[in-house]
Amino acid sequence: MKKQLWFYEKLYGRLPFLSKAEPTEATILILLLFEMIALGFVALIEVPLVAILLGTLMIFMLALWTEVASFIAPNIRDVSLPRNKEERRIMKRYKELLFSEDNVELVIALVIFMGLIAYYVSTDWHYFIFWIGKPTYVILLFGLFISWEVSYRVALSLWTALLAAWRSLSLLMISRRTKVPSTRYFPYKDIQRLERLDRLNLSFALIAVPLYLASLADPFLNAVVLIYIAALFLLYAVSAVSLKFLKTLPRNINSLLSRADIGMLGLYDPEKKAPHLTPVAFTHDPFNIYIVTSVVSKKIKIIKNNPRACFLADLKDERGLLRQEAVLIKGNAKVLDFLESVRIGFKMLRIRRMFRDKYPQYVEMYQKEENRVPLAWQLKPFISRLVVKISIDSMTYWDKSRKIWIKL
Amino acid sequence: MKMNPADVQEDLRRLLEEENIGYLCTSDSSGTPHIAPMFFYYSFDTHELFFISDRKTRKVSNLLEVNSLAFTVDIRDRENPFNNRGVLLRGELVKLTDLSMELSEKSRGALRLFSEKYQGFIDAKIPGESLIQVVEKGESAFIRSFQDVLVTVSIYKITYWKGPFSVVFDPEKIITPP
Numbered sequence: 001m002k003k004q005l006w007f008y009e010k011l012y013g014r015l016p017f018l019s020k021a022e023p024t025e026a027t028i029l030i031l032l033l034f035e036m037i038a039l040g041f042v043a044l045i046e047v048p049l050v051a052i053l054l055g056t057l058m059i060f061m062l063a064l065w066t067e068v069a070s071f072i073a074p075n076i077r078d079v080s081l082p083r084n085k086e087e088r089r090i091m092k093r094y095k096e097l098l099f100s101e102d103n104v105e106l107v108i109a110l111v112i113f114m115g116l117i118a119y120y121v122s123t124d125w126h127y128f129i130f131w132i133g134k135p136t137y138v139i140l141l142f143g144l145f146i147s148w149e150v151s152y153r154v155a156l157s158l159w160t161a162l163l164a165a166w167r168s169l170s171l172l173m174i175s176r177r178t179k180v181p182s183t184r185y186f187p188y189k190d191i192q193r194l195e196r197l198d199r200l201n202l203s204f205a206l207i208a209v210p211l212y213l214a215s216l217a218d219p220f221l222n223a224v225v226l227i228y229i230a231a232l233f234l235l236y237a238v239s240a241v242s243l244k245f246l247k248t249l250p251r252n253i254n255s256l257l258s259r260a261d262i263g264m265l266g267l268y269d270p271e272k273k274a275p276h277l278t279p280v281a282f283t284h285d286p287f288n289i290y291i292v293t294s295v296v297s298k299k300i301k302i303i304k305n306n307p308r309a310c311f312l313a314d315l316k317d318e319r320g321l322l323r324q325e326a327v328l329i330k331g332n333a334k335v336l337d338f339l340e341s342v343r344i345g346f347k348m349l350r351i352r353r354m355f356r357d358k359y360p361q362y363v364e365m366y367q368k369e370e371n372r373v374p375l376a377w378q379l380k381p382f383i384s385r386l387v388v389k390i391s392i393d394s395m396t397y398w399d400k401s402r403k404i405w406i407k408l
Numbered sequence: 409m410k411m412n413p414a415d416v417q418e419d420l421r422r423l424l425e426e427e428n429i430g431y432l433c434t435s436d437s438s439g440t441p442h443i444a445p446m447f448f449y450y451s452f453d454t455h456e457l458f459f460i461s462d463r464k465t466r467k468v469s470n471l472l473e474v475n476s477l478a479f480t481v482d483i484r485d486r487e488n489p490f491n492n493r494g495v496l497l498r499g500e501l502v503k504l505t506d507l508s509m510e511l512s513e514k515s516r517g518a519l520r521l522f523s524e525k526y527q528g529f530i531d532a533k534i535p536g537e538s539l540i541q542v543v544e545k546g547e548s549a550f551i552r553s554f555q556d557v558l559v560t561v562s563i564y565k566i567t568y569w570k571g572p573f574s575v576v577f578d579p580e581k582i583i584t585p586p
Binding site for chain 2 (some may be wrong): 269275276279311312
């Protein structure tokens with residue numbers, strides 16, 4: 001398949017000194033180039049110090065934007081298409097629109113740019129004169145060039161945010177329409193990835209702060225910048241809220257995970273070249289399974305060497321062997337040690353509370369028997385017990401349809 | 409609170425003989441583990457573990473990539489964690505026996521013991537003849553598909569735990585019944 005590119009990616013791909021550079025190197029090169037041109041102008045004509053500083057800030061902003069965009073684009077291209085037919089259609093359309101051959105973002109950029117020029121002309125270049133006095137044609141040209149660069153990035157971020165909001169809403173609507181998901185496999189990682197990309201897109205708004213400063217001199221432009229930032233936040237909020245509702249676990253899996261007291265944690269020890277399997281107490285949220293284990297347990301040692309983990313929760317019912325309900329989860333395990341717990345802060349307290357709520361009888365028992373159990377089993381956070389987080393990459397769910405060979 | 413060796417032996421035997429479901433953990437060559445609940449039969453004579461699986465499943469393809477496995481059988485107590493107990497077997501794949509082929513006396517013996525253990529479940533499912541009778545006749549009637557294989561695993565290490573206490577030993581140390 002032909003690689004889909006944004007306009008600026010195509011442009012940079014064609015510039016001889018940029019085409020071979022890594023994205024970050026390209027950004028730095030552009031930054032230096034712009035800055036050199038700008039300083040060249042400064043040497044030629046007298047410019048107020050504040051204008052120089054502001055100009056430099058703007059160039060930094062453009063470089064940062066380029067950097068963010070060059071990170072977002074390949075990541076969105078990498079998001080795999082869902083197996084569900086309708087979801088697949090949405091994601092396909094989303095990618096097509098975002099990286100369309102017609103370069104929609106370029107059209108939006110042109111509209112913004114034209115508007116900007118119209119405004120400059122109608123106000124007799126008041127904005128330019130405010131910062132640098134009577135401009136020469138060369139300075140004007142450079143000013144227009146920077147205006148174009150800003151317009152293009154504003155267009156790109158708005159277009160990306162708009163599409164993201166549309167995509168998340170559509171996905172949410174599909175998931176509401178279909179009853180309990182019939183799919184057996186959920187590529188959870190991709191939702192997380194989309195969330196991260198949305199957040200990254202929001203950083204366009206934060207980077208736009210210099211734009212706000214630069215437009216302070218002109219109330220109209222100032223208002224436009226504020227509207228732009230507000231629009232980005234609004235679109236982000238629509239997408240984020242939709243994804244948040246989307247990522248709730250299917251009801252039947254959520255219920256199974258809540259009812260199952262014990263799960264099985266499978267790991268692979270690369271040192272001994274052998275799998276390891278132990279029953280564990282656990283709690284869960286829509287994206288992770290949490291288990292508690294002893295500091296000295298083999299699990300901790302293995303996870304530090306190989307974080308790949310498999311987790312199975314089922315309801316053991318001796319009478320109903322053929323009616324077993326189970327969920328198999330694959331993902332990566334991470335030990336939430338002291339430093340990590342400080343990093344996630346209140347979330348850690350919430351995880352501990354989840355355990356107390358799910359296993360009140362266990363906690364009580366441990367506390368009562370504290371002096372009888374080895375240190376490794378005493379409920380002392382970080383000293384004897386550690387929480388391990390297993391992030392859910394994919395899930396497989398069986399209910400009553402489990403293949404058991406005995407069925408003749 | 410020390411564990412009494414005789415109690416351990418007795419409980420271990422009870423777990424492996426009477427529990428119906430065990431959990432099998434295998435891994436592919438990239439180190440990604442996989443878990444599957446299984447019916448199983450443990451032979452205290454040879455310290456071999458037997459189970460039946462479709463040849464096309466992930467567990468069998470994993471075993472062909474990484475031949476070691478972990479197998480856990482446990483009993484859970486909702487109220488008292490000190491009563492949670494179980495056994496973790498570590499072993500290596502010995503062979504896969506194609507069930508659609510002529511079976512050796514040894515494989516047939518293993519199948520017989522296997523079906524004896526699960527007879528209660530199976531009788532209700534098969535009208536007329538019991539599974540054990542079918543096996544006795546030497547027919548491969550309970551093969552669901554021609555893909556099914558009997559997996560033989562030799563166990564080299566056993567961990568038993570009850571509550572916070574655990575003990576590790578060689579399978580040879582299990583006292584064979586009189």
